[in-house]
Amino acid sequence: MSRFITGPFRNALTLLVGLLVLWQALYWVVGDVALRSPLQTAAFMGRFMTSPQFLPHLAETGRAFGLALVLAVAIGLSIGFSLGLNRFMSDVFEPVLVAVYSIPKITLYPILLLAFGLGISAKVAFGAIHGIIPIALFTMAAVRSVRKVYLKTGRVLRLPPTEAILRIVLPAAMPEIFAGLRIGFSLTLIGTLLGEMFASQRGLGFLLMNAIGLHNVDLIMGLTVLLAGFAGVASAVLLSLNKRLQART
Amino acid sequence: MRDVPTPLVLLRGGEKVFPPPGPSGRPVHALGPLDLELRRGEFFAVVGPSGCGKSTLLELIAGLSTASRGEVAFEGRPIRGEIPDGVGVVFQEDASFPWLTVRDNIAFGLKRLPLPADEKTRRIERALAMMGLASFAASYPAQLSGGMRQRVCIARTLVTEPKLILLDEPFGALDQQTRLLMGDEVLNLWRKTGATVFLITHALDEAAMLADRIGVMSARPGRLIDVVETGWPRDRDSRIVEEEAFGAITARLWRSLRAESMKSLGHAGAAA
Ligand SMILES: Nc1ncnc2c1ncn2[C@@H]1O[C@H](COP(=O)(O)OP(=O)(O)OP(=O)(O)O)[C@@H](O)[C@H]1O
Ligand SMILES: [Mg+2]
Numbered sequence: 055m056s057r058f059i060t061g062p063f064r065n066a067l068t069l070l071v072g073l074l075v076l077w078q079a080l081y082w083v084v085g086d087v088a089l090r091s092p093l094q095t096a097a098f099m100g101r102f103m104t105s106p107q108f109l110p111h112l113a114e115t116g117r118a119f120g121l122a123l124v125l126a127v128a129i130g131l132s133i134g135f136s137l138g139l140n141r142f143m144s145d146v147f148e149p150v151l152v153a154v155y156s157i158p159k160i161t162l163y164p165i166l167l168l169a170f171g172l173g174i175s176a177k178v179a180f181g182a183i184h185g186i187i188p189i190a191l192f193t194m195a196a197v198r199s200v201r202k203v204y205l206k207t208g209r210v211l212r213l214p215p216t217e218a219i220l221r222i223v224l225p226a227a228m229p230e231i232f233a234g235l236r237i238g239f240s241l242t243l244i245g246t247l248l249g250e251m252f253a254s255q256r257g258l259g260f261l262l263m264n265a266i267g268l269h270n271v272d273l274i275m276g277l278t279v280l281l282a283g284f285a286g287v288a289s290a291v292l293l294s295l296n297k298r299l300q301a302r303t
Numbered sequence: 304m305r306d307v308p309t310p311l312v313l314l315r316g317g318e319k320v321f322p323p324p325g326p327s328g329r330p331v332h333a334l335g336p337l338d339l340e341l342r343r344g345e346f347f348a349v350v351g352p353s354g355c356g357k358s359t360l361l362e363l364i365a366g367l368s369t370a371s372r373g374e375v376a377f378e379g380r381p382i383r384g385e386i387p388d389g390v391g392v393v394f395q396e397d398a399s400f401p402w403l404t405v406r407d408n409i410a411f412g413l414k415r416l417p418l419p420a421d422e423k424t425r426r427i428e429r430a431l432a433m434m435g436l437a438s439f440a441a442s443y444p445a446q447l448s449g450g451m452r453q454r455v456c457i458a459r460t461l462v463t464e465p466k467l468i469l470l471d472e473p474f475g476a477l478d479q480q481t482r483l484l485m486g487d488e489v490l491n492l493w494r495k496t497g498a499t500v501f502l503i504t505h506a507l508d509e510a511a512m513l514a515d516r517i518g519v520m521s522a523r524p525g526r527l528i529d530v531v532e533t534g535w536p537r538d539r540d541s542r543i544v545e546e547e548a549f550g551a552i553t554a555r556l557w558r559s560l561r562a563e564s565m566k567s568l569g570h571a572g573a574a575a
Contacts (some may be wrong), residue, residue, distance in 0.1 A: 203398045206367055210392045211463070212415055221414070225402040 063132040066290065090275045099276040113157055113259040116176040119246045125178065126185030126242045127235065133186070133233070134193020144194055155187040159245065160252075164232070177249035177257070184245030185238035192234020196227035237294045243285060309379040311467060311499050312341035312364055316373035318524075319359050325413055333523040334359045336373060338525060339518065341467070341501060346493055348502045348510035350556060351520030352567035357503045360525065361469050364501065365392050391465030393473045394504075399444040403496075406431070412459040423462075430458035432451045433488060450477040454485075461492065468493075470502045474509070482506070483541045486513050490540060492501040507560070511552040512544055519559045522567040529559040 074092050090098070102108055130159040133151075137144040162182060165262045170176035200223050224231075250259025258277055265273035304411040309559040318335035334356035341347055341364075351357050361374050377387040399408050409430055413423050431437045434454040444452050453473050460468060470489075474482045486509060494499045504510050510517045511533065519529040533552055535543060544547055 063414065201396075201398075203394050203396045204400065206392070209367060209386055210365060211412060212386055212388070219415075222400070223412075227401070228402065259440065291326045 088271065090272055095272070095275045095279055098272045099280065100140070102272060102273070102276055103166065111257055111261050114174070115246065115250065115259065118174050118250070118257060119243055121174075121178045122181030122242050122246050123239065125182040126189060126238055129182070130186045130189025130234070130238060131193055131231070133190035135197055135223075136196025136236075137190070138227075140196040141198075141224070144198060148191070151187055151191055155191070159183055163249070163252060172253055175296065177246055177254060177259075179251035181242045181246030185242035188241060189234045189238035193227070193231050195228030196234070197223055199230070199252070200226040209234070229296065232292075232296045232299055236289065236296060238290065239292060240285060247281070257295070308343060310340040311343045311378060312339070312501075313376045313379075314339040314363065317360075317363055317370045317375060318372040319356065319496065320371040321393055323382075334363070334523075335370075335527050337526050338413070341499055344499055345515045346500045346502070346513060348488075348504060348511050348514035348517065349515050349520060349526055350504060350507055350560060352522050352560065352564040353505065353509045354567060355520045355523045355563070356525030357530055358471055358522060360520075361392070361471050361501070361503060363391055364467075364567065365469055367392075391460035391463055391467070392454050393453070393460050393471060395471040395475070397444075397449065397452045397456070399452045401444050403454050404441050404443055405447070408444070408455050409436075409458045409462055412462045416463065419452045426462040426464075427465065430461045433461070433492070434458045450474075450481065451479075464496060464497060467499045467501065470500065472503050472505060474506070481511065482514075483544075487540050489513065492497035494537060507553050507556045508544065508549075511549055511556060512539075512541060517552075517556060519556060520563075522563045528563065529555075531555055569570075 081089045128277065137147055159180070161185065166176050166179050166183075170179055205218065206224050208222045211219065231291050236268050247257075247259040247262075250257040253264040254260045261273065262277045264270075265277065315338055316336045316474050318337070319333045321331040321333055323330050323575055328434065337360070349357055349360070351408075359368070363370055364377075365376075366377070366382040366419075374483070375382050375391070380387075400411065403411060406427060410423065416423075418426075428437075431440055432458055436451065436454060436458060439447060444455060447455070455474075457473060459468075474485050476483060489500070490513060492498075502510070502513060514533060515535065517531040517533065518527050519531065519544065520526065521528045531552060534548070
């Protein structure tokens with residue numbers, strides 16, 4: 055039995071229990087006005103998640119996030135590869151990307167709303183914008199740092215360029231690219247939710263904003279826990295995949 | 304018209320100058336001018352002080368880089384930056400792919416060859432056995448020692464059955480005993496395949512034991528200052544280190560190299 059509770063799993067469990075204890079303690083100090091206890095939140099979420107209004111909002115956010123993620127990964131990888139494979143281009147565009155990355159993305163939101171309207175596309179675009187640049191920057195650095203001797207090996211074996219990219223550059227750069235994908239994942243999620251919070255009629259972000267407006271503490275806490283839980287689990291899964299990739303090098 | 308067969312590789316006035324490393328630096332004259340001829344089927348070794356341009360020479364022959372001046376020809380055809388068919392290279396650095404198992408690393412060499420699957424399997428098994436890697440076929444390079452990873456790279460080159468095998472200090476990471484035994488394996492392979500072997504080494508005894516001819520290079524920019532014929536029979540092995548001629552060859556190599564090695568260490572005055 056205790057055999058199963060070892061290593062990273064035990065660490066995660068310890069962290070979880072620690073957070074719950076902290077939460078409960080905070081609840082005792084602050085009281086009912088601003089917080090709910092873990093148990094109350096769980097009970098509320100149990101009811102809320104089985105109510106008919108929950109699923110459509112979840113589906114909306116899931117769809118927006120999924121689309122944004124696909125876009126961010128596809129565009130980020132393409133930019134990263136084109137720049138990484140070309141020394142001159144990457145020297146020129148890296149500072150530009152870093153500069154764009156440091157702009158608070160929220161300043162772009164009005165422009166996006168004008169371009170895409172209030173529907174799902176604005177959220178998707180806003181989510182993707184958050185993810186593209188970190189994925190591109192990580193991919194570019196990863197591709198550039200692929201050891202020259204691997205590429206020479208490909209040339210001696212007379213691989214055509216596309217095959218050399220697929221069979222050598224991609225796997226060689228994968229551990230580092232994956233680190234970029236992990237960060238891109240979190241930022242795209244944040245971007246999508248922010249998009250929903252500020253201009254949308256549907257989705258978990260919209261529900262959260264609404265709950266804040268109505269001071270619905272139950273719903274605020276419930277949604278926060280739900281989103282944090284999702285991000286935490288996803289991040290843990292990606293991290294363990296990343297570790298497995300890195301273990302080989 | 305001519306009864307002399309064309310050499311497999313012919314280098315005439317080959318030189319390599321690298322562009323300056325920084326905006327204020329000077330161009331690096333790494334190699335040559337150098338004339339070299341590799342005869343079909345011979346075992347040619349190159350020794351030279353460190354940094355004299357041995358790897359640079361290998362890349363010119365492989366077609367991995369172009370000569371700044373001079374000509375390189377493979378089977379009578381000039382090569383300018385494109386890799387001729389039938390050349391295999393084992394690099395000085397570890398070039399095993401960490402994301403593939405030992406077996407998949409070796410199989411990678413066969414990716415582009417239109418061979419039936421069972422022939423590929425046969426070649427891979429034979430290379431695994433020859434390089435002593437059979438029990439590590441499913442391991443990843445990270446689980447192997449440096450010397451074993453280098454053997455993976457040799458095996459990956461062998462399966463393509465190249466006409467010309469270029470080896471850049473492949474046994475640098477091995478201990479002396481293993482080096483002698485690997486030397487026997489390379490000799491075996493050279494005899495069985497009939498390939499031409501070009502071997503860079505820093506060990507004079509290794510060159511003296513393995514090669515038909517040994518080129519001695521000067522300090523950078525590397526030129527050939529001596530070519531020593533060993534006159535060994537084709538079916539030799541590491542036991543020739545006991546022969547009298549072996550000592551004489553090693554001594555001659557060292558005589559040619561001593562002054563050059565000192566130069567490359569910066570003892571220019573002591574060279575006389
Ligand atoms: N791409 C490059 N750009 C600039 N200089 C280079 C480059 N490659 C090699 N050199 C320089 O050319 C010279 C010869 O290098 P090379 O690697 O051919 O020497 P080597 O004889 O193989 O040395 P070692 O015995 O250490 O392997 C060195 O001074 C090196 O610094
Ligand atoms: Mg070298």
